[in-house]
Amino acid sequence: MDRKNKPVARVSAPVRSMRFDLSPKALDRWNPTIKAAAESDNTISILDIIGEDWWTGEGVTAKRIAAALRSIGDNDVDVVINSPGGDMFEGLAIYNLLREHSGHVTIKVLGLAASAASIIAMAGDEVQVSRAGFLMIHNAWTFAAGNRHDFRSYADYLEPFDEAMADIYVAHTGIELATIQTMMDGETWIGGSAAVEKGFADSLLASDEIERGEDRPEAHSARRVENALRASGMPRSEAKRLISELKAGQRDAGGNGARDATPDGRAIKLQAEPLPKISFPTL
Structure with a gap:
């Protein structure tokens, strides 16, 4: 299927009181040391969580991908992915950016493309996945708080995201919608060879294109x-x-060292006094 004929992800803006989050299982199975053995000037790396990462100040955002695509211009682009997913809104926005790129887009799943990252993987003209790699598809995952009325509104808000994701998977793979929805309901993990067999990927990635980086x-x-x-x-x-x-x-x-404060509030560092030396008689 021509990439430009794939569906545009149309979803409403994010709600402040709710945030898309990582699936705990995806985070447990993610090996963040996996990266590409070599990259060109036209390579975009998605090797972190999708969305801003509070712990590292990094993460992969649509803003960052848009800047990278502007730098690449109309040239072909390789997108290497090893990500446990994250913010579904950001993932769909990145999918739209790659879908609209004028050059040829090759997606390379090095390790894991879970949740929002699996949506990004569907934006390629060509999708390659490592034999030991995985894609994971599921319904939008979030943590939320509130009363029963809030949760009804959260469910209504999430439904269009699930529909948008299902449409993208169907368009890319040719699998029937009901089957895709069942796979998403069950949080389905798809290994490299199975991804090619089911149409999520076009071919297996050569093993020499992958290496381990710093943890x-x-x-x-x-x-x-x-x-x-x-x-x-x-x-x-x-x-x-x-x-x-x-x-x-x-x-x-x-x-x-332990810390205390002077009367005027300035912090000081306390140093422990050395213990006196004690000699014991030998027997």
């Missing part, structure tokens, strides 16, 4: 803890505050 375990662990706290019902702001306090406590415990 950032602290940011990855913080995301997992935040997701666990959010799943327990804790608001996002409270989860961030709690984790930040724990991290600050670890820094102090790691050698920064």
Whole structure:
């Protein structure tokens, strides 16, 4: 199917009281060290969560992708993906940007293209996936709070996102809508070879195009803890505050020393007095 004939993702603006979030299972299965072995000037890397990442100050946003496409101009572009997903609104916006690009778009799924990242993968003229890679499709995932009226409105708000995603998968794969909806309802994981067989990808990616990069375990662990706290019902702001306090406590415990304050409020660092040396008689 010609990329320009794929459906445009038309969804309403995000609601402030609600945020699309990572699937905990996708975050657990994501290996953030996987990256492309080589990149050209016309390569766009999507190797992080979709949307702004509070923990690293990074993340992949539509604004960033739009800037990269402007720099590339009308040339062909390779988009390498290894992402657990994230903000579905941003993912659909990035899909639209790639769909409208005038040059040829090749998508390369290096490791994982889950949730919003799997939607981005559908924007390519050609989609390649590693044999050990996965796509994951599901209904829009969010954490929300409120009363029964709020939750009814949240469900109504999410429905067009699920419809937009289903239309994109159907257009790309040729699979019937009812089958795609069932796959999304069940959070379906699709391995590399199966992705080619089912039409989500066109071919397998050569293994020498993938390598392992530097790991950032602290940011990855913080995301997992935040997701666990959010799943327990804790608001996002409270989860961030709690984790930040724990991290600050670890820094102090790691050698920064205890802190106190002078009468005028200035912080001082307390140094422990050395213990007296004691000699014991030998027997």
